[in-house]
Amino acid sequence: MEFITAEEKETLTQRVEALKAKRPEITARIAEARADGDLKENADYHAARDDQGMNEAEIRRLEERLANVSVASDDDIPDDMVFLGAVVKLRDLDDDDEDLYKLVGEASGSFDADEIEVTASSPMGEALMKARVGETVKVDLPRGTKRFEILELM
Numbered sequence: 001m002e003f004i005t006a007e008e009k010e011t012l013t014q015r016v017e018a019l020k021a022k023r024p025e026i027t028a029r030i031a032e033a034r035a036d037g038d039l040k041e042n043a044d045y046h047a048a049r050d051d052q053g054m055n056e057a058e059i060r061r062l063e064e065r066l067a068n069v070s071v072a073s074d075d076d077i078p079d080d081m082v083f084l085g086a087v088v089k090l091r092d093l094d095d096d097d098e099d100l101y102k103l104v105g106e107a108s109g110s111f112d113a114d115e116i117e118v119t120a121s122s123p124m125g126e127a128l129m130k131a132r133v134g135e136t137v138k139v140d141l142p143r144g145t146k147r148f149e150i151l152e153l154m
Contacts, residue, residue, distance in 0.1 A: 004105030087154040
């Protein structure tokens with residue numbers, strides 16, 4: 001079972017609704033292209049059908065994901081433990097560099113935030129999950145092992 005925050009669940013739900021709202025637009029594009037005649041050589045028709053297929057596949061993927069997730073409750077998590085939604089200040093023990101990381105269920109794709117998003121299923125996320133302030137975590141990365149000290153939860 002995958003855990004996500006309530007905010008992430010709301011984002012996924014909104015995404016499904018937005019994709020469902022595109023259905024009439026795509027159907028209209030298909031009908032418009034079909035009216036143009038010969039479907040074998042009708043690029044607009046084939047493009048609209050491809051869009052429809054991708055849209056429906058994404059709706060199914062997100063609905064299946066929503067059906068199989070559990071929303072993490074803040075009430076059950078100790079104040080000093082890293083869990084989904086936590087923003088953590090870490091110090092890289094190799095170069096003493098300090099950065100903020102946010103543990104998320106799914107990356108938003110936004111690079112504007114002050115913190116670096118880390119998914120719970122990534123090597124960094126797995127190392128951080130349920131770790132506590134003051135602990136040192138070891139992360140096995142493709143370029144070797146890194147060690148971080150957990151300085152504080154924000």
